[in-house]
Amino acid sequence: MRAVLATVADLAVLVFAVTSMLSVGLAHSARQILGPLRDVGALARALVANFVLVPVFALGVLWLWRLDRPLAAGLILVALSAGAPFLITLTEVARSDVALSATLLVLLLPATVVYAPVVVPRVLPEADVSVGALALPLFLTMLLPLAAGLLVNSRWPAPARRWGPPARRVSTLALVVVVLATTLANVSTIIALFVEGAILPALLVIAGAFGLGYLLGGRDRNARTVLGLGTSQRNIAAATVMATQGFADHDTVVMVIVTSLAGFALLFPVAMVLRRREPVPVGRPG
Structure with a gap:
């Protein structure tokens, strides 16, 4: 039963990734998605937050809160x-700028493909991570559907709407299936990690x-919300691709x-709190 639920969760993740990115492309123009990439300062803050500060913060948490090596990995x-x-x-739950969130993904996805295979073996010497194994699924399930949606929106706006x-x-339905199937497939492990306190780090x-x-999102509320989320x-x-590819211990995948x-x-309640604030115009062109 656990194997069936895990397979359902994997398929639901695939459907969710493709349809969510496709829907963004169908609803927005290329200018709305790519325009904010001209803001060099905002790009730098996003890259520093995601690829410098978060990893350093995680290492600090693990220095204070010792976990077994596979879980820490x-x-x-x-x-x-x-x-x-x-x-x-x-971003939709928070009623913030969906186009800006897609812009952030366009920035972070390729950066992860380049960054992770270089940094992971240095931080975790036991790891073996392939750029190709990481890049292909991210491209096919996220960037390609976004590009397809943008193309349809630009050529055939009526069908796109x-x-x-x-x-x-x-x-949305696929996301519900992902959460339920993943939780049910790993309920015993989740309980064990709760008991061990591994969930807190x-x-x-x-x-x-x-x-x-x-904090690095700047003065604009939309930018703060999108970069925070x-x-x-x-x-x-x-992370799952790297855990299954580069680590023999299953606990590494479980921790992911x-x-x-x-x-x-944690984040859906945070998005709901952000939603209660006064809405501001979103989807502005860059």
């Missing part, structure tokens, strides 16, 4: 992996990542999964 992999399609849903809402509904890293991103929602798909569930538990 899983948490480090999460800290080194940025850019996740769940950011789109979190019709197809966008169904794609969003499918992505994961929550600390996620909370700290949100604070770092939010985007920095705290780590790329679990990339548990950290993803901790992220769901």
